Amino acid sequence: MQPKEDKELLKAIVKVSRYIILIALLTVVCLVMLIGSLWNDGQVAVNAPQVAESKPVFAPVVVSSPASKKSTPADIWKAPDENSIPVGKAGEMIRYGKELLAHTADYLGPYGSVAQISNGMNCQNCHLDGGSKLFGNNYASFIVSYPKLSNRSGKIEPAAERIAECFNRSLSGNVPDTNGREMQAMLAYMKWIGQGVKKGEKLFGTATEKLPFLKDAADPVKGKLVYIAKCQSCHGKNGEGLIIAGKRSYTYPPLWGQHSYNDGAGMYRISNFAGFVKNNMPFGVTYKNPQLTDEEAWNVAAFINSQPRPHKDQHNDWKDLKNKPIDFPFGPYVDKFSEKQHKYGPFKPIKDAQKEQTNKS
Numbered sequence: 001m002q003p004k005e006d007k008e009l010l011k012a013i014v015k016v017s018r019y020i021i022l023i024a025l026l027t028v029v030c031l032v033m034l035i036g037s038l039w040n041d042g043q044v045a046v047n048a049p050q051v052a053e054s055k056p057v058f059a060p061v062v063v064s065s066p067a068s069k070k071s072t073p074a075d076i077w078k079a080p081d082e083n084s085i086p087v088g089k090a091g092e093m094i095r096y097g098k099e100l101l102a103h104t105a106d107y108l109g110p111y112g113s114v115a116q117i118s119n120g121m122n123c124q125n126c127h128l129d130g131g132s133k134l135f136g137n138n139y140a141s142f143i144v145s146y147p148k149l150s151n152r153s154g155k156i157e158p159a160a161e162r163i164a165e166c167f168n169r170s171l172s173g174n175v176p177d178t179n180g181r182e183m184q185a186m187l188a189y190m191k192w193i194g195q196g197v198k199k200g201e202k203l204f205g206t207a208t209e210k211l212p213f214l215k216d217a218a219d220p221v222k223g224k225l226v227y228i229a230k231c232q233s234c235h236g237k238n239g240e241g242l243i244i245a246g247k248r249s250y251t252y253p254p255l256w257g258q259h260s261y262n263d264g265a266g267m268y269r270i271s272n273f274a275g276f277v278k279n280n281m282p283f284g285v286t287y288k289n290p291q292l293t294d295e296e297a298w299n300v301a302a303f304i305n306s307q308p309r310p311h312k313d314q315h316n317d318w319k320d321l322k323n324k325p326i327d328f329p330f331g332p333y334v335d336k337f338s339e340k341q342h343k344y345g346p347f348k349p350i351k352d353a354q355k356e357q358t359n360k361s
Contacts, residue, residue, distance in 0.1 A: 072288075077140045077203040079132035079193055090188070097189025098130050100182055104171070105249030107182065114182060118173035120243075121260070123186075125253040126170055126267060128280060131193060134205030135279040135287045141206050143191045144199045151323035153316075159187060169265040172310050208275040209287065211294050213351070217344040218270060223303025226296045230282045231255075239307055252283075256307035264312035269327045270344065273301035302344050322358075326350045 085091045100107055101123040107114045109121075128136030146159035160183055164175040176182050197203065227235075234252040235241055241254035254260040267273050278297035279287040292300070318324040321334045329343035335353050342350065 073204045075204045077205045093185045093188040094192045097185035102130050111248050118171035119259045121253045135209045137208050139190045139193050141197055143194045144197050154319050170261045172262040211275050213347045214298050217346050218298040218302035220303040220306040223299035226300040227303050255304050256309045260309050262310035262312045264314050270301040270305055271327045274298045
């Protein structure tokens with residue numbers, strides 16, 4: 001009888017074991033399904049705001065933080081392909097013009113091979129990628145805009161005269177021969193890069209972005225912190241830039257000091273500088289992926305333009321005071337605001353006062 005009882009007991013143990021194993025497997029399956037469900041819910045929760053905020057690809061996007069991604073509008077400007085530069089003498093002039101703009105100091109700087117008439121900076125330091133970058137102070141609409149009335153000088157100017165002003169101000173130097181080969185080459189390149197742009201046409205990405213005014217004045221003290229964190233590694237502790245071996249030109253341009261742009265340059269107006277750095281700095285940034293907030297861009301512009309640099313006599317500029325930009329830091333003005341407020345802001349009260357005065361007149 002004993003063997004028979006043992007055999008029945010063994011069968012019972014096997015049967016119970018099967019049930020235990022089956023229950024264990026079901027438990028594992030349920031746990032896996034539960035974990036998977038929770039994981040998917042988490043992914044949906046993370047991605048849901050992105051789906052909700054998605055916009056048509058051509059719709060302009062208002063960004064509230066530097067991490068936001070901007071879309072591409074339909075009217076965006078695009079520089080022509082360099083391979084489209086024609087062959088022959090016309091193409092040679094275009095290529096020489098691009099070379100002059102990209103490496104100005106090699107030809108026209110303190111040790112230039114053609115003339116020694118500028119401070120060592122290159123035109124490309126302010127007009128990025130040979131004037132082809134969106135919101136990089138590009139040349140898209142330059143040639144088609146001239147000749148035109150200059151509110152600064154009060155006279156009709158050809159394109160060559162505007163380039164001459166850049167040599168006087170941004171390059172803090174002397175003017176090249178406006179009829180010479182170098183000037184004609186630069187004009188040829190600018191005409192090529194702006195081909196197809198019509199006079200008066202408004203295209204997205206030309207020149208520099210106009211940032212919204214801050215509620216308060218831009219703060220050079222806060223701007224210094226931005227400079228140390230984001231700019232100093234390339235432009236130096238004292239804004240001296242990084243000069244190439246041989247001291248002919250700069251890898252990274254000086255932002256203040258004797259070899260930087262003078263206080264008559266367009267970059268000395270902080271609205272221009274703020275819009276420029278917002279979409280281009282630190283190095284590698286584009287308008288689609290900015291690193292600085294609007295406030296940081298205004299503040300670092302205020303800090304850099306609070307530093308010493310060469311002075312240019314500008315008493316003949318803006319003879320019609322109504323045409324003087326609100327962030328031009330030298331008086332007199334049509335309003336009663338100080339030079340300090342005209343330099344750092346806040347700018348909205350100035351804008352409102354000038355608008356009110358215009359409406360009354």
